[in-house]
Amino acid sequence: MIGWLDLAAGASGDMLLGALVDAGVPLAVLQDAVAALPVEPVTLTTEQVTRHGLGATRVHVHTPETGVHRTWDDVGTLLGAAALDEAVRNRALAVFARLAHAEGRVHRVPAEQVHFHEVGALDALADVVGTVAGLRWLGLDSLTASSVALGSGTAHGEHGVVPVPGPAVLELLRGLPVHAGPVPHECCTPTGAALVAELVDVWGPMPAMRPDRTGSGAGGRDPRELPNAVRLVLGEPVTQPGTPLLLETNIDDLDPRLWPTVLEQLFAAGASDAWLTPIVMKKGRPAHTLSVLTRPETAAAVQRAVFTQTSTIGLRVTPVGKVALDREQSDVAVLGGRVGTKTARTDDGTPVNVSVEWEDVAALARALDLPAKEVLRAATAAAWARVSPGEGE
Template sequence: MTIGWLDLSAGASGDMLLGALVDAGVPLDVLGAAVAALPVEPITLTTEQVTRHGLGATRVHVHAPASDVHRTWADVRELLAAAALPTGVRDGALAVFERLAVAEGRVHRVPADEVHFHEVGALDALADVVGVVAGFEHLALDRLTASPVALGSGSARGAHGVVPVPGPAVLELLAGVPVLAGPVPAETCTPTGAALIAARVQEWTTLPPMRVQRVGSGAGGRDPVELPNLVRLVLGEPAAAPSDGLLLEANVDDLDPRLWPGVLTDLLAAGAADAWLTPILMKKGRPAHTLSVLCAAPAADAVQAVVFAATSTIGLRAQPVHKVALDRRQDTVAVLGGRVGVKVARSAGRVVNVSVEFDDVAALAGTLGLPVKEVLRGATAAAHAAHPGGVAGPVEGIDYPLAREGE
């Protein structure tokens, strides 16, 4: 399983994304072949190694003849439909241009099919979209995530005149996406870049837990003093989060105490590994209980449902927890003509704990008509005899104080 993360702290554009893909290992021929399949004037791609604030990166140049053609969304659809592209690349490029058409239509208050692409309809923009989509299709990522997007600030001149930065179309394209201005007082995210990341990114987050395999840095044409003008693409395998489950807690001061035993039973039945109560005093001296529940992540929804259904709480605290467990196995020992279960725990191959199953002890005591404490005493002795080492000798790594004379 391969995942990717885009660092968009310097913004995004088509050429920056192309550079990041090539720098991360996507062959330039893969991108060039997709672009060459477009039924338009010949377009070629070349690469250049550059530095931005001392950081090495790949810059991809799109070489296309001058063109003053203003294509509509309908024109672009026909063009892509006629191109000899793999289905995934064609569908992906169509999805990007559809986003662009809808966003531009909202900005200019016209239907999407009537939108005339200016900057984003030029040959280099067509190459950016098709090339980036082909690059990600080649990687076949299982998941693509990205950081919040820096959009820039100030103003810029477009086909319709001066427009504010972030541009209206960019804001439309990134609705619902975490964004920020960033330190550069200029446009740092283009409409093409915004449409590409909006169409391809599945989750917006900081760098997720992963084992990094490759990193690609794609440079933009400018070199601002505020920060390196780069998009970074980090590829790797997902790494498990450093927790085995969740600890869920709630403070409850208004539940009939007679209900708590049933609540704990229901939580264990729902998949909780453990559940317990701690008496506390809340504000104004009110007596209450803290309900604590341990559960594995897959059981969290079912456990939470029980908490909300069976108690009066309206909220839960949740925190990841990591479990350190000794190697253990189950056994039985003979006691007074019956058998009692025993749990044996080992550390570094050495027995460090031996405990008997109390329910077995109580059941055997009832069968024999003996006090539970007598059967418990016999079962404990039998368990330690069968598994010596549970109470004998110091445990490695623990400092024991010296006994005082006479003790």
């Protein structure tokens, strides 16, 4: 199962909790994860509301009065001591690490010195742990999300009046697709930004899927501009094995020493092929076009690999046609060793292309202390002889 988050109204912890519950995650799953925190008692309740006539679930986080201002170390200690599933603990820690480093950069202090204030309060702890636990319960193969609406205008925080979108939100969503949206208020909170930045695998429109369930999580406001809710769409991916996808992006700011590792990771993620083309971009900057061919069923993993292994923030995705000959793999005896072969045939079975596996050729050349070109020549001749008329298969 895969999921898609519609973030046209922004993102906050309680909206994400509401979307999860509305999509079928038992409230007890979220409550048990929150109850595992060694802090003051925190209770979750739900309320059915409407936003512009559309039904949605709003999750309320009930916390006692507390004057505790926790640092990143404090939060890490709490999560480390909580009786949580290890995967939930690690993702929650990663979310708060993003928050700490973003707040540190905004306030120009080391991350370990950040006092979370409202971000580190009990409700934010509940938002983070509950959301992570809910997604863990769903067991999604991948999570895609739309561009995030951030809002506009100003808001009042602990330090005074701050612009919207807030500096920490912009820092958390650096490199990800965002837009202001029509609402002149804060639409995306730091907690919501940290959660989607950490948990979303692929950014873009709804992927091809067969929708099964939809959940809507409401925020506290009900602005006139649009329904204030996060939508979570769950379903099974629609695969079309005969329609491969070509992913392309132009990159001019990646250390070229990283390219071999990038290509290696793309193949590990399921790419059918990947290659680089040198180009010249505007202002004469040298760059490369990264091209990746992938099947629809591996596209999400390959896209994630492109975004995590390179500096790009966008991809061109084009369905491509493909004509492929029937092929068979075998091997031939060469100079006392074996070399893999690949034979391509036309519809009537005629062999038109025969190739040998270079890695086998190179390994045999090293073992025999011969030039690789001699082994290549012998292996190619043996491979063609094997498929020539009268030679047998």
